[in-house]
Amino acid sequence: MIPPFNLGAAVKNGTIDMACIPNAFFEDLVPGVGVTHLSAFTAVEERKNGVYEAIGELYKKAGMFYLGRGEATDNGYFILFLNKPVEKKEDFKGLRLGGTTSFHGQYRELGGVASTLQTTEYNTAMERGQVDGLSTSIYIALAYGLQSVSKYVVQPGFWRSSVAIRSTLPSGTRYPLICRR
DSSP, rough: OOGGHHHHHEEEEEEEOOOOOOGGGTTTTTTGGGGGOOSSOOHHHHHHSSSHHHHHHHHTTTOOOOEEOOOOOOTTOOEESSSSSSGGGGGGGGGGEEEGGGGGGHHHHTOOOOEEOOOHHHHHHHHHTTTEEEEEHHHHHHHHTTGOOOOOEEEEEESSEEEEESSSSTTTOOOOOOOOO
């Protein structure tokens, strides 16, 4: 079994042929791919308006092939779970905030200290006070029991999910792939 944060590298080095994972798990390998969190277009619209090709170029530079992605979720997909109250930006100063690398810039801008965590570490990190908070989807939060170890939830949510399918296989090949949540 390959840990989630190692799947992007496993595709890039040929250990596996393809993966369907959130872009946040391999942003260090494909600089700029985090912009997909902000896309206002559906996957179908991205194929029609040139966004698909632009994203594909980012992958190409990284030695991978972008096969596409599932439908982007509604805005507000990610939520911030905390064990300390916040009411204004200054309240984030010095907070230890965990999650994937895609949140690091946001945390730093708020004055927090960013920490990369594997999804399986979320509950334990919050429970033991290793982090003061973290960002994830409500689906992951419920799956890992964050409601039992978090005192506060910041609403509204932000960004969109960006699960993508990537491969080391050459462009032009047709794939019978469907990526569903």
